[in-house]
Amino acid sequence: MTAAEIVDKMLSNDAFSQWLGIELIKIEPGYCELKMISRAEMLNGFGILHGGIAYSLADSALAFAANSNGRHALSIETSISHHIKVKENEDLYAFAEPIVTKDKFSHYQVKIKNTDFELVASFKGVVYNASTIWA
Amino acid sequence: MTAAEIVDKMLSNDAFSQWLGIELIKIEPGYCELKMISRAEMLNGFGILHGGIAYSLADSALAFAANSNGRHALSIETSISHHIKVKENEDLYAFAEPIVTKDKFSHYQVKIKNTDFELVASFKGVVYNASTIWA
Amino acid sequence: MTAAEIVDKMLSNDAFSQWLGIELIKIEPGYCELKMISRAEMLNGFGILHGGIAYSLADSALAFAANSNGRHALSIETSISHHIKVKENEDLYAFAEPIVTKDKFSHYQVKIKNTDFELVASFKGVVYNASTIWA
């Protein structure tokens, strides 16, 4: 399967990414760009985007980028810092790319940006590249 | 405001925690227990709970525990590892407690467990304790 | 090889742990306690213990605890927060224990404490349990 086929399959079966309204902008082996729009039901008690939404967007971007290489990839450890508050109805973009790619483990960074290209959140994830392939 | 009053106010205004179905089990200054149930719309492309849901539950638990001390607390850095797959319609519990509490910064751990008391995910968060108080 | 034999072998060949003056207090499969004393040559430009020393102590504790189960364990990702300043000639203790143990991956926490049993630093590490064993 190609990178695009793998991610189409992942995204079309992914109920929560669909709830988030995630749209695939670009996919290449190991690289992924996503877009979504913040909605009222995604806000926390301070009226700003719940940290879990930015994490979810980044985590989906990680999963798509890491699996698009053709082997099943499992998330081992992730971290995120939230830098800028997001309000309702803002466009959010995720950019996932490898920091380092090895046979067993790969490390990715995902940057979440707003329409002003400001860094909303920075995410880092380690995945285990299983021996099974997408077929 | 008491710990319970602070968290009632936070949770009642928190649209996304409500979408998650988060229920407050226990709150004491610096300590918080939450419960939620996994739903079909929270699953990813593999038919298991999206990593962002467990993160969101843990992040809400962190916010409630850290703010329940009476000062406004801001998340600086968080990390999570997912240990066990969660299916639809499982009960999930979050237990947030401090690792260390300082004047400016506090570090919390949040454990997510299932009904068998297995560790579903382990979360760590650092918060900044602002000088403003809940009133 | 037993846990004690594995760690004796690791420590006796470990030039940097010896430079640190690391002493093995207790070893059981998956659990490790170490001790060392801060020296003048370990301080940074502020006259307090360099963050790298506490990390090194914790990293050795992780390696000993994780390998003591009998399989070769490789560090995948580690994080540390420094909570209390350490001066020259203080006793430091490391306590390494599993957060969760799985076949392929295990997560450990290491707590560094001083003689007053205050938490000097908190460390978290993920290891990959290789299929090769200590023999």
Next chain:
Amino acid sequence: MTAAEIVDKMLSNDAFSQWLGIELIKIEPGYCELKMISRAEMLNGFGILHGGIAYSLADSALAFAANSNGRHALSIETSISHHIKVKENEDLYAFAEPIVTKDKFSHYQVKIKNTDFELVASFKGVVYNASTIWA
């Protein structure tokens, strides 16, 4: 004080960075390059560089980069992954640069590379920018 003056003062008083043989290659406000050479006494029980050495180099780079802006900076949380084994007598380079810079908090990444420009370790650190300045 200029960035160079701050880091000269920090490094000249930093006993452990001197033990490591750390040499300042380049300093600009918020940016720092360091160099050191791995020695036999820095190796672990597997005959490769102890993880604590790469962490220490990265942690010094973080401290220099973050303080070079003129305000005192305190490390809040750091993480590191080790990607490539380092042997004795290898040149190591650290490159520290901001991911995001805010008034109170800044996030830096530090890359450790060898002479082949391979990524030996990737490090991330959050610092708190105190209100006191270098003078």
